[in-house]
Amino acid sequence: MTVFSHEAFADHEQVVFVSDEAAGLKALIAIHDTALGPALGGCRMYPYADEEAALRDVLRLSRGMTYKAAASGLDLGGGKAVIIGDPRNQKTPALLRAMGRAVERLAGRYITAEDVGTTVADFAEVRKATRHVVGLPVELGGTGDPSPTTALGVFYGLAAATRHRWGAESLSGLHVAVQGLGNVGWHLCRLLHEAGASLTVSDVDGSLAAKAVATFAARTVAPEAIYAVDAEIFAPCAMGAVLDDETASRLRCGIVGGAANNQLASEDHGEVLRSRGILYLPDFVINAGGMIRVASERDGYDPDLVDRGVQGIGRTLLAILRSAEADGIPTQAAALRLAQARLAQARGGRAALAA
Ligand code: NAI
Numbered sequence: 001m002t003v004f005s006h007e008a009f010a011d012h013e014q015v016v017f018v019s020d021e022a023a024g025l026k027a028l029i030a031i032h033d034t035a036l037g038p039a040l041g042g043c044r045m046y047p048y049a050d051e052e053a054a055l056r057d058v059l060r061l062s063r064g065m066t067y068k069a070a071a072s073g074l075d076l077g078g079g080k081a082v083i084i085g086d087p088r089n090q091k092t093p094a095l096l097r098a099m100g101r102a103v104e105r106l107a108g109r110y111i112t113a114e115d116v117g118t119t120v121a122d123f124a125e126v127r128k129a130t131r132h133v134v135g136l137p138v139e140l141g142g143t144g145d146p147s148p149t150t151a152l153g154v155f156y157g158l159a160a161a162t163r164h165r166w167g168a169e170s171l172s173g174l175h176v177a178v179q180g181l182g183n184v185g186w187h188l189c190r191l192l193h194e195a196g197a198s199l200t201v202s203d204v205d206g207s208l209a210a211k212a213v214a215t216f217a218a219r220t221v222a223p224e225a226i227y228a229v230d231a232e233i234f235a236p237c238a239m240g241a242v243l244d245d246e247t248a249s250r251l252r253c254g255i256v257g258g259a260a261n262n263q264l265a266s267e268d269h270g271e272v273l274r275s276r277g278i279l280y281l282p283d284f285v286i287n288a289g290g291m292i293r294v295a296s297e298r299d300g301y302d303p304d305l306v307d308r309g310v311q312g313i314g315r316t317l318l319a320i321l322r323s324a325e326a327d328g329i330p331t332q333a334a335a336l337r338l339a340q341a342r343l344a345q346a347r348g349g350r351a352a353l354a355a
Contacts (some may be wrong), residue, residue, distance in 0.1 A: 001052050005203050007061035015059070016106070023098035024066040024090065025083065028054055028351055030062035031110050032078040034348040039079025040134065041065040041296060042115025043126075047086040058082045060240075064261055065291075068284040070339035072309070074295050079110045087117035093125050100129025109113075113146075113294050120145050134294040143301050146290030150259055151187035153289025154311045155195075158233060158257050160314030161281050164321050165254060166232075177229035177253065178218075180238030181208040184287075188237060189216050197320065202226040203238075227251055228244060236260045248272045257281030270330030282335035285317055322350030 003015060013034060031039040036116035041062055066078025082146040083099060085091070093322050103112050103126070113135035114120050120137050127133045127140060136142025137257040158176075162168045174197045178185055181203040187200055189212055201207045202225065211222040221229060227250045234253040236242050240262035248269060256263070256278055263283045264270055273280045292309040296302065316338075324334035 001055065005104065006055065006059060008056055008063070010059065010063045012059060012062065015055075015108070016102070016314055018099070018102040020095075020098035020102075023094040024092065025086070025095045025102075026085070027081055027083045027099060027102065027268070028058045029081045029106065029110055030058040030079060031106075031330075032059075032062040032080075033066040033343065034077035034109060035335040035343050035350065036069060037075040037077050038111055038132075038144065039065070039077040040069065040111040040113070041078060041080035042113045042119055042135075043083065044115040045083040045085055045087040045091060045117035045176035047117070051084070054082050054084050060262055061268075064284050066343070067336060067339040068288050068291055069106040069295075070342040071282075071285045071335060072292055073312070073342075074292065074317075076111075076291075076295055080115075081110070082222050084116075091118075091122065096122050096212035097129045098124035099156065100133070102128040103132050103347040104130035106132070129245035134297045135290075136297070142297055143293050143306075145183065146293045147183035148187045148294040149306065149310060150184045150287055151191060153310045154184070154188055154235065154237075154257065154259050155191040156311055156314040157281055157286035157317050158192075158235070158255070159187060159195075161255050161257060161321065162233070164318055165279055170195060174198070174233060175200065175229075175231040176233040176235055177201070177226050177231040178205075178235045178237060179223075179226045179242070179258070180236070180260070181205070181212055182237065184213075184290075188235060188259065189218065193217075200226070200229045200231060204308050229253075233257065236263050241265045243269050243273065244252065245269075245272065247276075251276070251278060253278065255279045255281065257286050258283070259287045261287065264332060267332065274324075274330045278282050279321065280331050281317055282320065282332050284339075285320060285335050286313060288313060 014031040062080035069076040101196040193216040201218045212218040227247045233255045235258035237259045244265035289310045307339045324331040
């Protein structure tokens with residue numbers, strides 16, 4: 001396994017390999033970039049097939065967090081942690097506290113939070129060993145589950161893109177295909193249903209799909225069939241890398257926008273979607289709502305301020321869509337350009353201070 005020459009290394013500032021045998025912990029913490037501030041990113045627990053798969057995931061995810069913070073105007077850097085293990089039977093209080101100690105050793109350069117395979121309640125345990133945690137339960141002074149706010153940001157983003165593309169004043173009457181009915185997907189379905197959109201949904205967990213039929217009058221399709229649903233919008237809210245050559249060729253929607261991280265299997269797929277006339281809403285911009293909410297814990301949570309920040313996702317997306325159109329480039333490339341410009345400005349400022 002290589003690290004520095006790994007194809008996803010992308011100039012990470014620091015990669016930490018954590019081992020605590022007594023607690024059964026094997027984890028990786030990646031700090032991609034702290035030009036804008038301390039690196040914030042969730043801690044995922046997943047039964048990775050091997051260490052290489054865990055490394056690849058943490059490197060890709062932490063880089064994404066850098067761009068997410070930069071594009072959202074937050075003074076934070078990008079980082080991520082992954083615990084190698086099955087959250088269903090290997091997650092123990094001792095393991096969570098050991099993870100907390102590893103985070104504490106980084107002295108604030110990395111701030112952790114919940115992610116796939118970990119819960120807000122788990123972080124009450126992590127918190128016993130480190131102060132550098134956000135997304136804590138409300139009773140511990142945190143803002144609780146960030147998923148509803150992530151869903152709200154996706155909703156604002158879809159509304160802005162719909163206005164941009166079709167001049168539609170609302171999402172009422174539109175048909176949206178939602179992949180994944182977990183924490184974010186479910187809240188998004190609720191918002192879309194309340195706004196008058198019709199829904200087709202899929203989840204590998206059939207009971208969730210059945211519940212969506214009953215709650216939102218949704219239609220349901222098998223997981224593989226969701227890509228080819230004839231709908232205005234496709235909203236991926238499950239796993240990453242779902243947009244590849246095969247799935248992109250089956251899409252029949254006009255807009256792709258959802259919560260999942262790293263939706264494009266490779267950056268080239270931004271161009272694949274553009275050439276098919278599909279408006280792709282860059283994931284790290286549209287799914288930043290949760291990050292905006294948990295980041296607010298550091299300065300004292302103010303719901304109005306957070307709501308204004310989350311509404312800003314729609315405005316940022318519009319600026320990105322317009323600049324991509326003006327320059328004839330994929331929306332993903334335009335979003336990266338915006339984030340990189342902010343990072344370059346921060347680095348320039350830092351270099352000037354050091355001089
Ligand atoms: P979750 O784990 O609660 O939900 C994911 C859902 O997708 C589950 O119900 C699962 O059964 C389903 N699923 C898995 N594979 C599937 C497939 N092939 N087809 C259909 N359904 C499938 O996760 P959560 O929190 O809702 O997050 C969803 C995505 O959004 C993840 O990629 C996550 O990284 C990303 N995200 C989440 C944020 C949050 O605030 N929770 C913030 C930013 C990004």
